Amino acid sequence: MAGGTFARADLSADPMAALAQELHPALADAQVPYEAERCLDCGSQTAPAPCTAACPAGIDVPGFIRSLALGDYLRAADLIFAENPLGGSCARVCPTEVLCEAACVLEREGRRPVRIAQLQRAATDRVLLSGAPPAAIHLPHNGLRVAVVGAGPAGMACAATLAPLGYAVTIYDSRPEVGGLVRYAIAPYRQVREPLPQEADRLRAMGVQFQLSTPVETPEDLALLEREYDAVFLGIGLGADQDVSYPGDGLEGVYESLPFIEALKEGRPLPVGRCVAVVGGGNTAMDVAREALRLGAEDVLVLYRRTEAEMPAFRHEVVEAMEDGVRFSWLTLPVRVNGEGRIASVTCQRMELGDPDASGRRRPRPVPGSEFDLPVDTLIKAIGQQYRKEFLGRVGGISAPDAPVAIDQTSGQTENPRFFAGGDAVNGGGTVVEAVAHGKRAALGIDSYLRGPDCPQGRRGR
Ligand SMILES: Cc1cc2nc3c(=O)[nH]c(=O)nc-3n(C[C@H](O)[C@H](O)[C@H](O)COP(=O)(O)OP(=O)(O)OC[C@H]3O[C@@H](n4cnc5c(N)ncnc54)[C@H](O)[C@@H]3O)c2cc1C
Structure with a gap:
């Protein structure tokens, strides 16, 4: 069997070389047994190893590392x-x-912990x-x-679990390629495309059908699925920014995060100037800021309306962004974009923290008279995604389409018994x-x- 890893040719041409540079490159073949032998295999008959317990997918980590140490890839x-x-x-992408x-x-x-992700990749x-x-x-x-709506991670995992149980599964996705946000949003220095196509091929080998470039949109589409x-499994993810x-944010040089990232993953990055401001405090804001630096921006400043302590981004993402050279302006809220045709500056307001809100985080409030102008060439808004409320509003029985889809936590079943959801x-x-x-x-739900007693007659298998 051939060794090695997938070539990452897609973004290697200038000016994208810096984006194609992986954060965590593959281990050389010779390193694999050495790294595998560092594992203490600390699980027991009665309790899984801590690494397995910490994996939401429940991978038998010591088990696969043991096989690797024996050369059984x-x-x-x-x-x-x-x-x-x-x-x-x-x-490649797990935190x-x-x-x-x-x-x-x-x-x-x-x-140093065992490099589990890199062994898994090997x-x-x-x-x-x-x-x-x-x-x-x-x-x-x-x-x-x-029917699975959405060829993202949730939909692909649902299909890969059902197909071996004997179900005929068809995945519908409006996009031309599989993978959802992994394909279209996760930073290219983590993953561009590979190995998603090969992972999808394994699903095909199990009998899963893909209907790509096929949105499920209208009431008629939904009636057909029913x-x-x-x-039906809804693995539809979230929607636009x-x-x-x-x-003033219609000016040239003002972008939303998802189209910005998608363009660079397609190898046609949107232009960034010398000074870039990124709005937001989550992982997407950290990615966008680091991507802007790699695209050649000299100064990238994250504007966040609370303080460092309230940032929703993983701590390691914030630290890595700082190490890359991203700067932060906490307690800062953009209020206006200025320029003629193209953005020249953003007017910001200083904030202070008041009482905690429903999320438990202290609510930011404006400091009167504290507005100031920040000269920037580009502003990227990375404030989070919306729910797909129009689509969910068409699925009968979903009572709150503008919120997380309510499910039974053990089965993933929605308020509409024939619809399940996840992700x-x-x-x-x-x-x-x-x-x-x-x-x-x-x-499994x-x-x-x-197969259960609640299932209407005629749907229990023919
Ligand atoms: C910028 C960014 C960076 C991220 N980085 C990381 C990371 O490094 N590591 C990590 O673990 N997670 C990361 N995430 C989060 C991760 O990508 C998501 O949690 C994960 O992809 C969710 O999977 P999902 O299947 O629920 O939805 P998605 O991945 O969003 O997939 C949903 C799919 O459903 C399709 N769809 C939606 N509606 C319809 C419809 N009506 N008809 C047909 N198809 C439809 C969409 O086209 C899409 O392909 C990141 C997210 C973002 C936004």
Whole structure:
């Protein structure tokens, strides 16, 4: 079997070289056994190892590392894919700093944790590159059909769990490529495209059908799904950037985060000037700021209306952005964009923190008379995404389309019994591996619903 990892040719041409530079490059083949042997294999018969317990997808981490140490890449990858059909993508994008690697006992002893993500990547890349088929044992077709709306991590995980159980699964996505935000939003220095196509091929090998460039939009589309399928999984994620507007923000040089990132992932980055301001305090704001620096901006300043302590971004993301050279202006709120045709400055207002709001964070309030102008060439708004309320409003029985989709926490079932949901649409925006876990949970929920006593006559398998 060939070794190595996927080539990252897509963005290697100037001026994108800095963006194509991976944050965590693949381990060399020779490093893999050395790194694998550092694992203390600390799980027991009665309790999973802390790394496995910290993985939302529940990957048997010591198990796959043991296989790697023995040189059995195929077995290692089978163990990973058994729990996470996006095991190759997650090896690149998972925030392991707060998950498996944070739980590693070596870390707790003050030593460098095992590089679990890079070992996972070594195993999955080798097997995905080889085109080896999935190991899952398939039950014969059970006569039941499930539609999955959304080919993001939640939808792909749901399909990959249902297909081996004998379900005929079709995934619909409005986009031409699989992967959802992994394909279109996650920073290119983590992942551009590969290995998503190969992960999708494994689903195809399980019998999953993909209907790409096929939005499910209208009441007729939904009626068709209800007619043709026994259950529907909604892995629709979130929608466009939050609709936050300032006077003047129609000027050239003012961008929303998702189109900005998508353009650079497509290899046609939007121009940034020398001075870039990024609005927001979450992980997307950190990504956008670091991407702007890599695109050649000399000064990138994050504007956040609360303080560093309230920032929703992972701490390690903030620290890494600082290390890259991103600057921060806390307690700062943009109120107006100025310029003629093109942005020349942004007027900001100083804030102070008042009483806690519903989220428990102290509410920012403007300091009177504190407005000031900041000369910038570019302003990027990274304030979060909206719910897909128009679509959800058309799904019968969903009572609050402008909020996280309400589900039963053990089955993923929505208020409409034939519809299940998971991923960002349910948690308001999380991580890829959480979406994978939601997709798996809903698949098992669908299986027990369609085979259970509550299921209307005629849908229990034919
Ligand atoms: C900028 C950014 C960076 C991120 N970086 C990371 C990271 O480094 N690591 C990490 O773990 N997480 C990261 N995340 C979060 C992660 O990408 C998401 O949590 C995850 O992708 C959610 O998966 P999902 O399947 O729920 O939704 P999505 O990935 O959003 O997929 C939803 C899919 O549904 C499709 N769809 C929606 N509505 C319809 C419809 N009506 N008809 C047909 N198709 C439809 C969409 O086209 C999309 O393909 C990041 C998010 C953003 C915004």
